[in-house]
Amino acid sequence: MTEAVPTLAPPIPVKIIVAGGFAVGKTTFVAAVSEIEPLSTEAPLTQMSRGVDDHGRRSTKTATTVAMDFGRITLGADLVLYLFGTPGQGRFQFMWDDLVRGAIGAVVLVDSERLAESFAAVDYFERLGMAFVVAVNTFDGIAAHHLADVRDALALGPGVPLSYCDARDRPSAHQTLIALVQHAVALATA
């Protein structure tokens, strides 16, 4: 049995979820910070989906899959961070419970022109008690709203970090990840 186990210990894998509604910039964000060509994988909704499907039928099983973005950041020989960008609306939420288990936390991206797209994600992580930050994707560098207004509109608690971010820009996305982990550390030491 001993030869089955490689002698070099593999790195410790940790993950961060990149969530938010349709077209808020999740794929763009993951691509900006990932050291590998971002990949997409199909996650099954089959065993996760409950309740009513698109056609209004009661269903416990569907063949639906959802595309998930996937990126990687090596943080040392023994530590690797994975990023998972996942749609966060409606029935897609059913897959989150499995996906987010063990995550450091989540970056919830919002488009300030379409805040409602990301309500579900904010709600989800809040209820889960998982560390999350909200990043307003500025698109074209234009911030349509003041952060205070966004905080109000999303009904974010004062403790939830909120910032602008440009999902296409590596340093900006990188800074957002740092803000999330800082927040997770703060929550863990509180």
Place this chain on the structure above:
Amino acid sequence: MNQIGIEPPLGPKGSSPAEHDGAGRRVRPYAITSGRTRPLGGDLPVEALVQRTAMGGRALPTAHLERRRILELTAEPLAVAEVSALLRLHLGVTAVLLGDLVAEDLVIVYLPPAASASRVDLVLLERVLQGLRSL
């Protein structure tokens, strides 16, 4: 790391009970060295790392299709999601294939330390933070 190796399948190959869960999926039980037995199925963390064993390396030349690809890809540890993406396979299908390979001792799956905890350990968080800052 808190290395969790996968032990050989319970019982001779082929005789391990193919159990069915409530949804009718086939699940294969596997033992991990921490003593728990869990199915390698829907709850296989997407960031769990897969690496081929020495035996897996030897089996590579005669392996076929996806099995061969997985053995080729996992000379170095690769995340389950990465395997799934590179093979263009559904995560669920990937988990089943990996379950077979684990049962045959051809690959080993390393579960993340956080898989069994509700929160990521503070020391680990601080290392992640330091790692990100020094990029």
